[in-house]
């Protein structure tokens with residue numbers, strides 16, 4: 062009966078909980094699933110709708126108002142006015158095709174970024190049928206009772222019904238300091254956003270735990286009203302795109318200048334004004350690289366999609382290229398280098414060590430296990446939450462208790478608990494009060510100083526003397542040196558007045574119950590990934606909350622630190638001033654920062670960036686958000702991380718695996734390389750297109766124009782496009798990850814690229830093309846200045862046209878590799894390119910041999926001799942480029958030999 066439920070927009074969220082529940086027809090135990098499903102159909106999914114459909118016509122229209130499109134329109138009008146209707150039509154075709162092409166590419170790029178949202182679904186813990194279950198955020202309905210804990214992104218507007226949380230409201234009010242929201246608050250009139258009992262969709266919980274009843278979902282939420290998220294998916298231009306845009310403008314300016322300069326030269330050389338205008342327009346249209354920018358955007362989008370498939374979701378296109386120039390990876394340990402699947406191997410109680418398999422026999426071990434498992438919030442699978450969930454350290458403790466025959470059930474633990482002091486990443490401990498006892502568990506350096514007594518082997522509480530303290534510390538170090546993670550567990554009687562004095566007062570005078578040592582093995586793929594990062598000239602620092610010796614052992618096991626164990630603790634880092642830190646990070650060593658704090662993480666990140674490094678930094682907690690935002694690439698964990706970290710990060714690893722970061726760096730390098738490949742390809746043909754005009758102009762008209770305007774357009778529009786696109790999909794070159802990182806300051810279009818495009822590929826092509834043209838003239842007995850029969854002229858220009866196409870085929874193969882030889886990547890390994898070239902050849906054959914097209918393009922059929930003349934062109938172009946690159950590689954190798962310091966810097 063949908064009509065009986067108050068429409069969400071009408072609910073007054075500020076009424077007391079009992080009335081709110083009545084209005085929403087819900088209870089503190091939540092909704093039944095069937096009712097929730099019914100409400101979902103009534104209210105619709107809890108998401109913000111975007112008015113996409115209306116956007117695309119505007120996007121398409123925008124393609125025609127781009128400055129380059131306007132330039133081409135002016136050219137079309139001039140051509141029409143200059144009585145060259147064929148050219149005008151061709152230019153309009155260029156404009157239409159380009160706009161359509163750019164539009165499709167932009168949409169695809171946008172869709173790639175939007176599709177990423179599907180990889181990062183928000184979920185919520187909600188009471189359904191009396192059980193706490195995890196559901197996708199879009200399935201929340203008004204009346205649902207949700208649980209909110211530290212690190213959660215809140216996905217509906219709700220009123221707290223118990224507990225209290227700190228929330229970051231910056232998405233709604235721009236205020237960066239978290240605000241406290243609590244269930245038991247009297248109604249105080251004031252602005253909605255400041256109501257102390259309400260939480261809002263789009264904000265995030267930075268501390269605490271609470272339950273709340275959902276009042277509004279989807280577009281009825283505050284954020285839905287503000288529609289702040291409608292701007293999501295907005296992508297800013299990447300540095301690469303900015304560079305290419307700049308280059309496009311420079312080239313367009315050169316093309317226009319060349320076109321305009323041709324006008325008087327053409328007239329002086331004997332062309333009529335109309336013909337001269339036609340040619341200068343042709344020159345401009347041919348050389349304005351209007352398709353370059355959308356093609357690059359598409360290459361980045363393809364990179365984003367490939368990354369998502371391999372487990373790394375990036376949120377901005379520009380991240381792909383930044384990844385490629387990463388020089389330092391700062392990784393945490395637990396869950397990134399290791400599997401985050403912990404299990405307890407040893408217990409230490411009253412000076413005795415127990416293997417878990419036999420510890421169940423001992424009463425003190427059982428007590429230790431129960432205390433540790435009581436001080437948790439996680440749940441094992443099947444314990445109220447079907448899939449289980451929570452911190453893997455805590456799951457290990459719950460499994461330990463079960464293994465020792467003293468299982469702790471999540472629901473009775475939670476209902477008996479009166480106080481929860483959540484795990485604090487600074488103090489590195491957590492406490493709970495249950496049944497009059499305060500249980501504390503955490504890092505041994507954090508818990509031990511709070512202990513005054515310990516549980517001795519007779520089960521009595523004895524004074525914790527210095528010698529016992531030393532014994533405990535030695536046990537901790539012993540475990541840590543083998544890579545085990547150690548927790549100390551302690552307890553005390555929790556008197557009510559003590560609790561009233563707050564956490565600090567409560568957590569003292571503790572009795573140490575013992576130590577729990579757990580193993581968390583390194584992930585299998587990590588050592589190889591670390592080695593790959595090293596080969597790629599990337600340094601890896603570990604920044605972990607864990608204990609130094611444990612972290613150092615794990616780092617050594619995966620190959621970080623090159624056999625040396627350089628450990629800097631959080632306390633040592635705090636003592637260092639900025640100069641010391643710069644010195645430490647500047648000497649090329651890999652370092653394990655142990656017991657690090659979120660502030661420490663941020664400081665390390667800043668120091669590295671100020672040294673010019675491009676830093677990829679991992680993090681998973683709420684407190685990691687500033688460091689993640691500050692790093693060049695903030696990397697959050699998709700599985701174990703908090704929503705807040707995922708929100709702050711640029712890249713989210715869906716598999717939480719360090720190896721994925723290195724794969725992402727590789728993908729970034731590959732995309733950047735491929736962009737250079739098609740820029741090289743597109744630039745190279747400018748020389749053989751322009752040189753024939755120069756010959757005509759410089760000869761004062763004695764040599765006829767070797768290429769017609771429509772033939773140029775046929776090259777730029779018909780033959781060039783598909784191979785260029787295929788180059789954007791080229792596989793990684795061998796050695797891609799053996800090169801040092803590229804300097805972030807290096808431009809994508811640099812002198813080396815221009816030398817290769819224009820100086821080698823372009824010049825060789827121009828020489829061959831011109832030779833073909835003169836060869837046809839020479840065979841027809843032509844002499845400079847003589848008038849040519851139309852047929853011979855048509856065949857000569859066709860030869861130039863076909864020559865440029867043949868050289869383009871060679872250029873496409875040459876452009877496939879930059880550092881390696883073509884043989885090493887496999888001559889025929891890029892199927893798309895082969896397809897593109899096949900299309901290019903069929904199109905060219907049609908233009909040359911089909912009479913209707915001959916009429917349009919002024920071409921004439923080429924005979925066997927001409928084709929034979931053209932046949933070696935691709936090989937000559939490609940061969941010249943291979944020789945040039947081999948020479949450069951040799952020179953590069955000699956240079957490296959002369960400068961051994963460069964070698965060691967990258968090794």
Ligand SMILES: Nc1ncnc2c1ncn2[C@@H]1O[C@H](COP(=O)(O)OP(=O)(O)OP(=O)(O)O)[C@@H](O)[C@H]1O
Pocket residue numbers: 393394395396452454455484486489490491502503504505546547548604605606607608
């Ligand atoms: N749930 C917990 N309760 C109590 N103490 C914990 C808990 N989880 C971790 N600790 C203690 O705090 C220390 C730091 O934990 P933290 O989660 O900050 O880092 P980590 O998970 O070990 O490492 P990383 O930063 O590499 O992910 C641990 O070494 C452990 O001693």
